[in-house]
């Protein structure tokens with residue numbers, strides 16, 4: 061079939077809206093009509109050529125929602141008409157990682173996914189007879205995409221696509237970092253670095269679990285009002301701190317935070333987040349994705365004296381199991397999404413979403429088809 065897609069032909073170049081060819085689903089695969097997709101900073105990072113796994117040409121996008129149109133042989137868990145969210149972290153429930161119960165990082169199809177291919181080693185997308193790579197196993201910047209059955213979460217049909225799509229990455233990552241990865245307890249003092257599409261969801265997760273101090277740190281002063289809107293108790297703009305930021309935050313949180321979160325992707329900020337933790341027990345969770353080649357550093361003494369450095373992908377969520385529950389949380393009013401969707405655009409204007417993100421003028425832009 062033909063479908064409209066925003067194709068990343070080259071790094072650092074705007075996406076081009078073209079009609080691509082899409083092959084139907086093979087065994088164990090499903091064809092999904094994408095109804096809406098969010099634009100996450102990770103899409104921008106790959107488009108900017110900062111992703112060591114970046115491939116061009118490819119169809120980016122990993123934060124979508126849509127409807128199953130067709131299933132390939134052997135597919136049993138979804139059927140045409142089901143509403144689904146594509147999963148860049150699949151859940152096969154059979155691999156060593158899934159069976160370990162220690163991680164959400166299913167390894168069933170990770171190798172081919174990282175090469176922009178379906179599990180059988182081929183691409184379903186092509187343009188003018190040449191293959192176009194999939195992205196993060198999702199490629200939601202296309203009106204239609206093919207996904208492995210293990211990479212779709214079936215969701216309730218009454219959830220609006222233009223909000224539910226955000227659960228495909230940002231919401232689940234932020235809220236999940238709090239409840240699944242850090243397992244923050246009520247009364248904890250916490251610091252969130254970076255109050256964008258992910259950090260604000262960390263904040264609303266912290267509010268949900270009853271954290272005491274929720275300190276937000278951002279270099280964009282406009283983010284103070286956004287943070288307070290979702291439960292932030294204190295705001296710190298590093299540009300307004302005259303001395304050492306870490307010392308300032310440690311004093312503010314009475315010896316350091318119980319939990320800190322990096323949602324910037326900046327390795328210097330990751331160090332500040334670790335070192336703002338309380339001696340003896342503070343835990344820092346890295347959410348941000350750093351540019352290819354960047355490394356983190358701290359004095360080992362920081363860990364010797366009890367601080368813990370960890371990371372999280374997709375908020376530690378097991379997609380097929382947890383995503384439908386997060387959709388319920390949204391539909392039941394336990395978490396908010398609507399105010400964070402700051403712009404809804406047609407596919408033809410998708411490049412504006414990247415401009416708004418870079419200008420610090422959006423929390424989440426969503427493209428509707």
Ligand code: NAD
Pocket residue numbers: 100101102105229230233253254255256257258259277278279280283298323324325326329346347348349350372373374375417420422423
């Ligand atoms: P965003 O652009 O919406 O937000 C980033 C925020 O960080 C902005 O508010 C910006 O002003 C702030 N910031 C930048 N530099 C800063 C600094 N030095 N100090 C303090 N604040 C600073 O991006 P997003 O969509 O929220 O994504 C955030 C990061 O999370 C990205 O690196 C993205 O790739 C990553 N991410 C990771 C996962 C995961 O599963 N681990 C999932 C989604 C996104």
Ligand code: AHE
Pocket residue numbers: 100102103111112113114149165170229349373374
């Ligand atoms: N491809 C990059 C790593 C990118 C990365 O860390 N991705 C996160 C999700 S970001 C969503 O917005 C993730 O889930 N990572 C786990 C995984 O298996 O990719 C690189 O450095 O090569």
Ligand code: ZN
Pocket residue numbers: 100101102103122123229230
């Ligand atoms: Zn993302």
